[in-house]
Amino acid sequence: MNVGHARFDLTPNGEFYLIGFRSENRMHPASGVHDRIYCNSLLIEIDGRTMFIFSADFLEFEEAMAEDVKTMLADLYGIDRDMVLLCATHDHSSVVSYHKGWYTHKFDQRYYDFLIDIIKRSYEECRRTMVHATAQYGSKVILGYYGNRNHPGQPADNEVIVVKFVDDNGNAFAGLVNWAVHSTVISAENTWLTAEFAGNVSEKLESYFGFVPAMTVGAAGDCSNRNQRQGKNFAELERVSTGMAREIGTIDCSRNLALDRMVNQTLYHTIHTDSYHLDAKGEVIDLGDLQLFVxxxxxxSRFGIEMKEECGKPALVLGYANGYYGYWLPEEEYGISFETKTSPIPAGESEKLVEKFKQASKLLSK
Structure with a gap:
């Protein structure tokens, strides 16, 4: 296996607007930059196939943009379109400029073009830094910083997973962190750009790992730090990001993973009613000792736990990847939670989708 990595600054210049929360203040220019936003990328090559993971401090990626990027990278570099994963950390205080469909209509073509160029440069930098590597894995249930935001005290997916890539000299040089939590410490009243929870934890992990990991968010539809936070300001962000970085930084990653194959199965789930139509797309990628649910x-969070447990091997759930399809919560949540009251996804459809993921996982494990 060969692995390359890249990190680029995505902070806008000049006047810009924020995304997230659907707050009135998103209609006005941001106050400025509190902390900068970044993208972290990985390019993994196994037996002639490559997978590109581009993780950015954004709220989400529009599916149309993701498909354009897949085609662009396939045409330029020959990568399989299905092996391009654009992952957002779900930052609710990020920049809106790249988003063509956000309700505030603050799309900026110059920033969009800048982002497309950054994605290409990230791929090329990953190719330049690519070296032979092995993978190491560790996980830990971390409590006290986030949990089930709809039912305080009830279970959520609090397992944090770390995958590190190690060169032939035994040095860990790149990797990723997978967790299931909304990156929403700061309140909707905030008007300053910030990398929020995920981005700040990622940057602080450099002192523990020796590199800045890509942050990927799992099944976080009902997970946040709403019931654990002691404030909604930047002081609280500093407290929780420092604490989480300390917890994640000490995870034992001594388990070796044999990543010796790259096979995938794309799946589709269509919802059609008199007033709503959706063709949702997902994917399972099997790398040998590791599976990805995209x-x-x-x-x-219940679905994330189920999918990982039934996989039978280490697995990551990559939510907010290659599009945005809204909330997919268990049927018993309907009519109780905010997420289900506002979702056009009918009750019971989430279970059908998750069953498809489980079937694809079993198929690829054979």
Whole structure:
């Protein structure tokens, strides 16, 4: 296996607007930059196939943009379109400029072009830094910083997973962190750009790992730090990001993973009613000792736990990837939670989708 990595600054210049929360203040220019936003990328090559993971401090990626990027990278570099994963950390205080469909209509073509160029440069930098590598894995249930935001004290997916890539000299040089939590410490009243929870934890992990990991968000539809936070300001962000970085930084990653294959199965789930139509797309990628569940929606934490447990091997759930399909929570949540009251996804459809993921996982494990 060969692995390359890249990190680029995505902070806008000049006047810009924020995304997230659907707050009135998103109609006005941001106050400025509190902390900068970044993208972290990985290019993994196994037996002639490559997979590109581009993780950015954004709220989400539009599916149309993701498809354009897949085609662009396939045409330029020959990568399989299905092996391009654009992952957002779900930052609710990020920049809106790249988003063509956000309700505030603050799209900026110059920033969009800048982002497309950054994605290409990230791929090329990953190719330049690519070296032979092995993978190491560790996980830990971390409590006290986030949990089930709809039912305080009830279970959520609090397992944090770390995958590190190690060169032939035994040095860990790149990797990723997978967790299931909304990156929403700061309140909707905030008007300053910030990398929020995920971005700040990522940057602080450099002192523990020796590199800045890509942050990927799992089944976080009902997970946040709403019931654990001691404030909604930047002081609280500093407290929780420092604490989480300390917890994640000490995870034992001594388990070796044999990543010796790259096979995938794309799956589709269509919802059609008199007033709503959706063709949602997901994917399972099997790398040998590791599987990835890729989906552009906000799965309930129960589903993330089920999918990982039934996989039978280490697995990551990559939510907010290659599109955005809204909330997908368990049927019993309907009519109770905010997420289900506002979702056009009918009750019971989430279970059908998750069953498809489980079937694809079993198929690829054979």
């Amino acid at each position: 989906f552009g929606g906000e799965l309930g």
